[in-house]
Amino acid sequence: MKRIDHAIVEFKEMDEMAKRDSLVHSVNPVVKLIITIAYIFVTVSFGKYDLSGLIIMCLYPIALFEISDTSIGACFYKLRIVIPLVCAVGIFNPFLDKETLLYVGNVAVSGGVVSMFTLMLKGVFCIMASFVLVATTSFDEICAALRRLHIPGFFVTLLLLTYRYISVMMEEVSVMTDAYMLRAPGQKGVHFSAWGSFLGQLLLRSMDRAEELYSSMRLRGFNGEFIYASLDPLKGRDYAFLFASLGIIALFRFTELTAIIGQLVM
Amino acid sequence: MIEFNNVYFSYDKEHTVLDGISFKIEKGESVGLIGANGAGKSSMLKVLLGLLPHDGEISVNGIKVCKQNLAEVRRVLGFVLQNSDNQMFMPTVLDDMMFGLCNYGMSKKDAEARVDEVLEQLDLVSLKNKYNHKISGGEKRMAAIATVLAMQPEVIIMDEPSVSLDPYNRRAVINVINRLEQTKIIASHDLDMIMETCTKVMLLSGGRIVAVGTTDEILRNKKLLEENRMELPFGIAAADR
Known part of the structure; x- marks a missing residue:
């Protein structure tokens, strides 16, 4: 792997x-x-x-x-x-x-x-x-707990989305690395000359996916509050x-x- | 039920994505949205869901699609994204299905009961406590549909529901779609699937609706399809040979 x-x-x-x-x-x-x-x-x-x-x-x-x-x-x-x-x-x-x-x-x-x-x-x-x-504790519960402790919603949402986007970004890195390696046999990693475009593309692709993911949350009623992880x-x-x-x-x-x-x- | 009246959308001044679109969809209709890449299918769906801004008027159940009414409109519309990975963002299938229900005020107990009911209907009970990163693409697509169905929307909107599925899972998705009684809007390049699931088809090209008709009228019209960079569905082409 x-x-x-x-x-x-x-x-x-x-x-x-x-x-x-x-x-x-x-x-x-x-x-x-x-x-x-x-x-x-x-x-x-x-x-x-x-x-x-x-x-x-x-x-x-x-x-x-x-x-x-x-x-x-x-x-x-x-x-x-x-x-x-x-x-x-x-x-x-x-x-x-x-x-x-x-x-x-x-x-x-x-x-x-x-x-x-x-x-x-x-x-x-x-x-x-x-x-x-x-x-x-699941990350959503931690966020809900932070909200319960009156940490501003903006900050907590940012934290949650950062957590979600880490895996999105890692998946994009995986796909892009595969695509690169298939056309760069024998190389151990991404050559530094390609870092700029690699990072640029990674950012754009991650942004697209992150936006889709956030849309999916909003379409199911997410408005910045962690009602779905509401704590007893x-x-x-x-x-x-x-x-x-x-x-x-x-x-x-x-x-x-x-x-x-x-x-x-x- | 859904009405577009002279709707425009563009990312910039030079490239109009939706160019004065008007149509009506009645309750219970099953509408296929077809067109070549870049025809405006996905944008049209996103505009309807309020994910993209627009000029012109869109209404769902008489409610105008605008910032103030988005929560109300989105309760009526259920959207199945093209990429299920983006839809299934919670750790388990159960968490994902409960996400929307709890956001709309349902108690955890009631939400779980609803989840059980939907999973049973779709014969997906075995997926309930599975981790999203451990299920196959086909299972994830079915779970994504279940996620939306759990919210009991009046309209189900699907963007390329059969893309990247093997024949078995594709068939399973088609069977599920055919069992749904809600109003359906399905954007897809899979014309054979549209043939099986929709009664009405809208053909988009260059941000405009170039043809609307029954599935048979549109999907058997070779000339019309080819003019718009599409082909006859495989089933029809094979029968004609």
Whole structure:
């Protein structure tokens, strides 16, 4: 299978993951969205040297992965291109902050190294939490939840259409790549001399298809509101999940759990 | 039911796509829209659906097709797109069929009951929970038709419903079309299919209607068809040989 076709399949697998059945899947999307946003804010709020405090935050997404029967491996595999980029954010910290912060055995560790790892972990944890959200909630439900949280309709519609058009664009790339390769035997990819026209054509074709797709939505009553993905009112167990999750996140943030565990182990 | 009165449309000043089109379609009629590439068939359908602007007057059930009335007009008209991939944009067939119903205010429970009913009518129950990217082209076309039928439109409009289907699926689509009691407008180059499904034919050329008549009158008129870059349907040509 071509790389682009494989990417299309992988992309569409996310919809399948969101359709499965588990405790996390059955929680109201508004609750899941609020928890994810809270988790990201709390994770980001850790200090740049607070590596030990931050590490405990991994427990929450890992627990959700387990409960929702979602593979952590699948998360890292699907995000294999994004994760290195996220990790690269703090890569220059060791060069900028050389002051020794702690010793591991006899090895001095600078503040820059610690802050680099902290940044990396923050990014990875946030990605994991976002992945669990997307793997357990359909994109339409996420959009409906955003609307419920009063995010402007224009912005949410833009988000939904971008998501829909990604697969449209990938399909067009696949067709165009096939057409190119059939007339360019022996080439490994699209030659850079053809990039301009290739991208131009891709844009035009994607626009045509995107317009058809949007027409199809409008013809079936879509007016920017996510009525078709209307969410049920929050039930008792949604509230329970919400408060339990927020409580756990707060516990991780405001208590020195890592230190307590460390002392217990020692 | 549907009335076009001197309708014009053009993308720019030099190229008129629809050039003063007028016609009436009565309730229950089954109308084939034929013509060479670029004759204006798809544009005419899009103008009717309010997807393209127009000059002149179009009315559906007495409701004028204009920006203010689009929601009302579109409840009456169900459009099956030429490319089913563009029509089936939700993850599963069920989601897609419920999309329009819920948008028009139906509860999820009622919408699902309607979906079940339509799928049963079309003998497509097995497709209900299937993912759109995992069904074949023929199944997708049938599902796209089901999606529109679920909304119970008074008029069904189809753009090239038989294109890129194998003979088996083409036959299945024809059978479904023939079972529909609604008013139908079918734009197609597949004249054999038009012969089987329509009672009336409109022939378009250069943005104008050049002939209107019964299916037999138009599709057996070799001279008329050839003048407009078309051929006799295969079935008729073979019988004449």
